[in-house]
Amino acid sequence: MGIRCDKAFSDAEDHELHTRKLTTANSFQSLSASIPFSLQWIGETGNLPTMTNFDMVLWGFIAVLLTGGLVGYFKAGSRVSLLTSGLIAALLAFAAWGFFGTTTSRSVARFIVGCLFCLFGYRWWVSRKFMPGGLMALAALATSGLLAGFDDH
Known part of the structure; x- marks a missing residue:
């Protein structure tokens, strides 16, 4: 035919x-x-759900995190940077999809981003170099502040 x-x-x-x-x-x-x-x-109709502001902020941070891992890999040959950014981005993606339930997923996302702020902030403090620790610490801090402002309902 x-x-x-x-x-x-x-x-x-x-x-x-x-x-x-x-x-x-x-x-x-x-x-x-x-x-x-x-x-x-x-869904059965093939329509994507409406993304909340929480989801948009989280997906934006996931993109920044993956970009940082790729830059670390291509610029410095750091496989660890690529692997850890991918694993943490996967955990955050599961949280963004609501894999753990809406309220728990949001709490998990906030916890992970908060831990990343502490990790990158510590690396920035120790090295006194803005890149990459300072940039990622500020990105995590901004994301944490935005995520904290959204209601869980």
Whole structure:
């Protein structure tokens, strides 16, 4: 069956196409019903949920964290920087998706960002160099302040 632009589809072909679409939609609904609740955020209609301000701030920090890990890897060859930024970003992504439940996920995210502020702040204090410890400490501090201002309801 090729693409036909020169003639209109018959009613039988329209019915067959409509039936195929319904079958695909029903298959997707039965597949999504078997997925754990935490991964059903896409929903049966395929629409993404509305992101809250908390989520947007957290995803922004995840992007900064991953960028820092990539810069550390490409500039200094630090595999540890790449690995730890990836693991911590994955934990924060699970929290952003609400994997631990809404309130607990937000608490986990706040705790992780707070720990990162302490770690990077300590590295900045010891080395007296702004890059990378100072920059990441300030980013974590700003993120912590923003995340603390959002309600958990």
